[in-house]
Amino acid sequence: MNVKQLAAEKAVEYVQDGMKVGLGTGSTAYWAIRKLGERVSGGLQITAVATSQASEDQARELGIPLVAFGDVDSLDLTIDGADELDGALQLIKGGGGALLREKIVAMGSARMIVVADESKAVTTLGKFPLPVEIVPFAWEWTVAALAKLGCKTELRRSGEDLYKTDNGNYIADCRFVAIESAAELALALQRIPGVVEHGLFIGIADLAIIGKSDGTIEIIEGGQDR
Numbered sequence: 745m746n747v748k749q750l751a752a753e754k755a756v757e758y759v760q761d762g763m764k765v766g767l768g769t770g771s772t773a774y775w776a777i778r779k780l781g782e783r784v785s786g787g788l789q790i791t792a793v794a795t796s797q798a799s800e801d802q803a804r805e806l807g808i809p810l811v812a813f814g815d816v817d818s819l820d821l822t823i824d825g826a827d828e829l830d831g832a833l834q835l836i837k838g839g840g841g842a843l844l845r846e847k848i849v850a851m852g853s854a855r856m857i858v859v860a861d862e863s864k865a866v867t868t869l870g871k872f873p874l875p876v877e878i879v880p881f882a883w884e885w886t887v888a889a890l891a892k893l894g895c896k897t898e899l900r901r902s903g904e905d906l907y908k909t910d911n912g913n914y915i916a917d918c919r920f921v922a923i924e925s926a927a928e929l930a931l932a933l934q935r936i937p938g939v940v941e942h943g944l945f946i947g948i949a950d951l952a953i954i955g956k957s958d959g960t961i962e963i964i965e966g967g968q969d970r
């Protein structure tokens with residue numbers, strides 16, 4: 745049983761004819777895009793916006809009509825994965841480095857559905873190192889400022905090189921012992937000049953669909969304040 749596929753395909757049931765849909769990134773969103781492709785081949789009429797080059801390539805290959813996010817005024821629904829989610833639908837995202845575009849697209853969507861397997865559901869966020877997108881300029885200063893927030897910070901690498909996002913920035917992975925207040929941490933992160941965006945998604949997700957290894961699905965509804 746592929747639990748990521750289970751959750752992702754359930755989320756695709758929420759997509760209706762005529763919708764403008766945000767396509768997430770990662771190994772769970774992959775299954776949602778795949779299912780959407782199948783439905784488009786079967787006649788579903790949608791337009792989509794991708795949150796990464798990888799998702800754009802996949803969608804294009806499947807014949808899902810794509811538009812640039814800048815060319816639409818809003819989206820109806822975004823389906824995306826998460827690295828961690830808690831019961832209040834606060835998320836950590838960015839394990840795949842796509843957090844900036846993902847947040848821009850999710851914030852511009854009327855609804856965001858998170859799809860995940862049960863290993864992503866936690867009581868308190870923070871076991872997964874928080875990805876923070878930072879500008880390359882003087883990254884050493886930004887990393888030092890992040891460390892002052894009480895985390896162990898590592899600049900993400902891709903083999904020998906530093907990892908670069910689709911936006912040409914770096915990712916600092918910040919390991920906290922535990923994140924006691926995601927909202928307070930988000931504010932502190934936003935105050936650091938070299939930080940472009942962080943992977944805390946608070947008050948953004950409306951619904952989480954969690955696939956479980958026994959073949960069932962758990963749905964958590966949240967309150968967003970976009």
Ligand SMILES: O=C[C@H](O)[C@H](O)[C@H](O)COP(=O)(O)O
Pocket residue numbers: 768769770771772773824825826827836837838839840841842843846
């Ligand atoms: O940057 C990547 C995204 O935030 C992903 O949605 C997140 O890392 C979850 O990915 P996966 O479904 O592969 O665990």
